[in-house]
Amino acid sequence: MSNKATLSYNEKTYELNIHPGTMGDEAVDITNLMGDSGLITLDSGYKNTGSTKSKITFIDGDKGILLYRGYPIEQLAEKSNFLEVSYLLIHGELPTDVQMAEFSGSISNHTLVHENVKKFLDAYPSNTHPMGVMMAVICSLSSFYPNNANPKTSPEEVEVTIHRLMAKMATIAAWTFKKSMGHPYNYPNNKLGYVSNFLQMMFGLRTDDYHPDPIIVDALDKLLILHADHEQNCSASTVRMVGSSHVNLYAAIAAGIGALWGPLHGGANQEVIEMLENIKAAGGDVKKFIEKAKDKNDPFRLMGFGHRVYKNFDPRAKIIKQSCDQVLAKLGINDPVLDIAKQLEEAALNDPYFIERKLYPNVDFYSGIIYRAIGIPTEMFTVMFALGRLPGWIAQWKEMREMGEPIGRPRQLYLGNGPRDYINIQKR
Numbered sequence: 001m002s003n004k005a006t007l008s009y010n011e012k013t014y015e016l017n018i019h020p021g022t023m024g025d026e027a028v029d030i031t032n033l034m035g036d037s038g039l040i041t042l043d044s045g046y047k048n049t050g051s052t053k054s055k056i057t058f059i060d061g062d063k064g065i066l067l068y069r070g071y072p073i074e075q076l077a078e079k080s081n082f083l084e085v086s087y088l089l090i091h092g093e094l095p096t097d098v099q100m101a102e103f104s105g106s107i108s109n110h111t112l113v114h115e116n117v118k119k120f121l122d123a124y125p126s127n128t129h130p131m132g133v134m135m136a137v138i139c140s141l142s143s144f145y146p147n148n149a150n151p152k153t154s155p156e157e158v159e160v161t162i163h164r165l166m167a168k169m170a171t172i173a174a175w176t177f178k179k180s181m182g183h184p185y186n187y188p189n190n191k192l193g194y195v196s197n198f199l200q201m202m203f204g205l206r207t208d209d210y211h212p213d214p215i216i217v218d219a220l221d222k223l224l225i226l227h228a229d230h231e232q233n234c235s236a237s238t239v240r241m242v243g244s245s246h247v248n249l250y251a252a253i254a255a256g257i258g259a260l261w262g263p264l265h266g267g268a269n270q271e272v273i274e275m276l277e278n279i280k281a282a283g284g285d286v287k288k289f290i291e292k293a294k295d296k297n298d299p300f301r302l303m304g305f306g307h308r309v310y311k312n313f314d315p316r317a318k319i320i321k322q323s324c325d326q327v328l329a330k331l332g333i334n335d336p337v338l339d340i341a342k343q344l345e346e347a348a349l350n351d352p353y354f355i356e357r358k359l360y361p362n363v364d365f366y367s368g369i370i371y372r373a374i375g376i377p378t379e380m381f382t383v384m385f386a387l388g389r390l391p392g393w394i395a396q397w398k399e400m401r402e403m404g405e406p407i408g409r410p411r412q413l414y415l416g417n418g419p420r421d422y423i424n425i426q427k428r
Contacts, residue, residue: 003017003018005028007037009037009039014033016030023060034411040411040413051237052240054231054396055399057089057230059231059309061307061310062312063312064313064315066316068085071088073226073316073319076088080094081221082195082224083100083104083107084100085228085391086390086391087100089394089395090394104194106160107166108190109190110164110168111167111170111171112168112188113168117140120140121137121176121179121185122179126182129379130379130382131266131382132261134169135257135258139251139254141164141165141168142250145250161250162398165253165390166390166391170201171188171201173383173384174198175201176380186202189201195217196212198220198387200212213330215323215330219320219323219326219370222319224387224388226319226320227363227367227385228388228391229389229392229395230309230392234262235256235393236392238256239253239396240400240408241408242256243396243400244407245408253393260382260385266382269304269364269365269367271304272303272304272364273337273368276338276340279340284336290344304362304364304365305348306357306359306362311358313358314362316363317365320367321361327370328373338369344361345365368381371384
């Protein structure tokens with residue numbers, strides 16, 4: 001098989017190198033295309049452009065495959081936990097017992113945030129969106145730890161910064177929720193595990209009075225694993241692009257939070273709950289809205305069904321559906337919105353219309369239901385997504401820096417005016 005592609009233009013032929021990937025995918029290298037031919041490629045949204053080489057995550061949307069560092073997501077969700085998966089993504093291999101103890105212990109030691117962070121939180125109106133608050137506070141951490149914000153910081157200092165972010169983002173996320181509720185802030189309880197500690201900071205009245213249900217802890221741990229990375233999506237690419245300027249890690253992660261904030265990226269599970277609430281407000285007739293979804297001329301669309309990447313099924317949805325069922329059964333919640341969700345799920349899994357079009361419930365559908373069931377408000381859903389995605393963002397930033405990637409600088413196809421003379425406005 002040839003490892004070259006050819007491009008013919010203006011009676012000239014240009015050879016382009018082909019780079020093979022581990023899983024059989026291949027990429028045409030156009031790095032020198034403009035210098036050789038004067039041409040650039042146009043790919044709006046970078047849907048068919050490889051911006052980097054990476055060893056972190058692999059997705060095959062047609063086959064429903066998601067691998068973290070080569071490990072199937074199904075195995076990690078069943079056998080691992082969020083902190084271990086975080087270590088895997090950031091460092092490339094699963095940790096030994098000693099490495100895991102050091103990693104989790106260091107994160108526990110960094111869960112407290114500076115008391116002045118409370119002043120930041122108190123300055124925001126109570127109705128400020130929590131993603132805006134978290135984005136600002138995460139970026140501000142560079143002012144509390146200026147040595148670790150230096151782009152020339154040592155590998156040891158980078159590691160400390162990573163541990164700080166993993167620890168403090170959970171605390172900041174929980175405090176953002178407490179702020180929105182008008183509740184006093186709960187300090188971390190480092191006798192608890194990562195997820196249990198986060199839940200007690202969210203829902204405890206005091207640091208020592210909350211004992212989360214193991215089923216809820218397990219469900220949330222799985223959700224964090226499933227959201228931990230997803231290849232070169234909008235926010236991961238943003239972290240790498242911003243990080244390519246050698247900005248500090250805090251600022252790069254804050255940029256990723258900003259990208260995730262958008263409803264086309266991180267807000268999908270929020271849209272699921274809003275859709276369910278709209279169906280309830282309209283009378284709760286699920287069959288009526290199923291027929292509306294089938295009508296091509298009706299603007300109504302089902303949120304949380306199908307996926308842009310996964311063409312046949314979302315492997316993450318298969319995993320989290322079981323946890324969703326367990327959480328609802330355990331809590332025994334009487335919520336008409338969740339009843340509507342169950343009816344929609346039943347229709348999507350059994351109606352030939354949905355089956356033929358592969359409109360299956362995706363991970364956003366189930367995650368929104370779980371968050372609502374355990375008492376997390378809708379505006380906090382994207383914060384939960386960000387908390388899970390943090391190790392993936394860190395891994396992407398770390399890989400980009402270690403590979404010595406150049407500063408990102410996309411090209412454009414200019415369609416504006418050609419050269420024209422300036423005329424003073426008074427003479428026009």
